[in-house]
Amino acid sequence: DAGVTQSPTHLIKTRGQHVTLRCSPISGHKSVSWYQQVLGQGPQFIFQYYEKEERGRGNFPDRFSARQFPNYSSELNVNALLLGDSALYLCASTREPHEQYFGPGTRLTVT
Amino acid sequence: LAKTTQPISMDSYEGQEVNITCSHNNIATNDYITWYQQFPSQGPRFIIQGYKTKVTNEVASLFIPADRKSSTLSLPRVSLSDTAVYYCLVGDGTAGNKLTFGGGTRVLVKP
Numbered sequence: 001d002a003g004v005t006q007s008p009t010h011l012i013k014t015r016g017q018h019v020t021l022r023c024s025p026i027s028g029h030k031s032v033s034w035y036q037q038v039l040g041q042g043p044q045f046i047f048q049y050y051e052k053e054e055r056g057r058g059n060f061p062d063r064f065s066a067r068q069f070p071n072y073s074s075e076l077n078v079n080a081l082l083l084g085d086s087a088l089y090l091c092a093s094t095r096e097p098h099e100q101y102f103g104p105g106t107r108l109t110v111t
Numbered sequence: 112l113a114k115t116t117q118p119i120s121m122d123s124y125e126g127q128e129v130n131i132t133c134s135h136n137n138i139a140t141n142d143y144i145t146w147y148q149q150f151p152s153q154g155p156r157f158i159i160q161g162y163k164t165k166v167t168n169e170v171a172s173l174f175i176p177a178d179r180k181s182s183t184l185s186l187p188r189v190s191l192s193d194t195a196v197y198y199c200l201v202g203d204g205t206a207g208n209k210l211t212f213g214g215g216t217r218v219l220v221k222p
């Protein structure tokens with residue numbers, strides 16, 4: 001079975017721009033979570049979606065938003081990019097109830 | 112969410128067994144314990160998960176004492192490719208399946 005996939009792999013944006021990151025969960029998994037990992041730190045939880053409903057939100061500003069589609073894939077959107085948004089963005093899908101499997105991540109660089 | 116404490120780093124040699132202990136004194140009744148491995152610029156990889164006693168899979172063992180206030184990840188006969196950061200997490204699988212990552216343990220396997 002294919003694992004969690006994310007696109008794009010790498011992305012370079014300018015401050016103030018908007019970005020959309022995409023994630024496809026493992027087949028059969030209905031829950032998707034997003035994490036931000038800044039260099040040298042552990043991943044920080046941003047959102048979780050289950051059956052298209054938001055089930056959890058971390059301590060991130062409203063510039064961050066997400067949604068989940070009927071096929072359980074998901075998008076993370078970030079508006080008005082700041083230099084501090086540069087990070088590895090990770091998507092994880094859940095084999096209920098507890099096991100989360102991560103994708104390879106999208107490396108976002110904001111210049 | 113229960114906070115975890117793990118050593119910042121550990122060194123080992125090829126072929127040795129590596130044991131990483133994680134403290135989680137305020138673990139809740141419904142919390143599970145999960146360990147992840149992460150290589151630079153990659154997503155965390157699920158290693159093992161348990162609730163109590165001992166769990167073993169093809170790559171690791173997880174020992175959890177009766178009071179569940181700590182857990183030990185055991186990696187048998189490590190190789191150079193096991194050099195990575197290892198994260199211990201606790202969570203109850205609800206509230207959005209939010210995972211709170213700490214700083215992790217940086218394991219260096221030497222030849």
